[in-house]
Amino acid sequence: MCALLIGPFPANLLPPLMPIPVMGGSVSAGFPSPAEDWVEDRVDLNRRFVPHPEATFFFRVCGDSMVSPIAERSIPDKATLIVDRSREAKHDDIVVAILNDEFTVKRLYRRGNRLALIAENPAYPPIVLNEEQELSIWGVVTAWIMEPR
Template identity: 55%
Template structure:
């Protein structure tokens, strides 16, 4: 696993979440082979189909992928809402600008990672929440990178 420790922090004392169970059986869905416009439907829509496996489509590394349910509204500005389920991949190295699952002083949080000039911040995507500037002596672990947001519409 690619847990990233920031500013020489020590290993945090927390129990990691449980892995997502990804069955070996394929999960097939029919998919249109073209982009869907938000206008009038194509008359050929009933004649072109493609099948995709959701495991292959949504998960890059099943051994390192976990699902977390969102609590709170600090990321609502980019369409991550309370109750959404986030796919988090621990094998991806977090970079400046990524949406990450971070553990700051033993608390999990989802924020945009900001790393510039030796300063590390966790940025909310809601103007009601100020940036969290990681101070010397605080314990920050970048637990994984958010790769997908599963947002229920119905």
């Protein structure tokens, strides 16, 4: 299993518009319900997830350090991260950082003078930074995409 992120891959500066239909109503995750046969709206995923194309990059996750027992916080192996370099990282943001000349993705812990990178997977200990270590926050993860298979 690899331990590094794969990327960065830049976002297209002039992405073509690609409006995708947004269906009205909701979809049942329990018992089937009749589908509505009308489109409520259209959304362009570039506009939704890439507000700053010149500062947006994609990374492919490699490893399980961000797999969490809490589903909404879990980033699986092979997920694609959308990373915005124009955003300032705050406490509890998921960030792509450069530590020891390698990219890593972790949750940022910043309280007072304490700085740490926290994995979502409890099997990985926090990386508590000291004055001798050099950390560079490369960008803030704004979303991730994963394929169901």
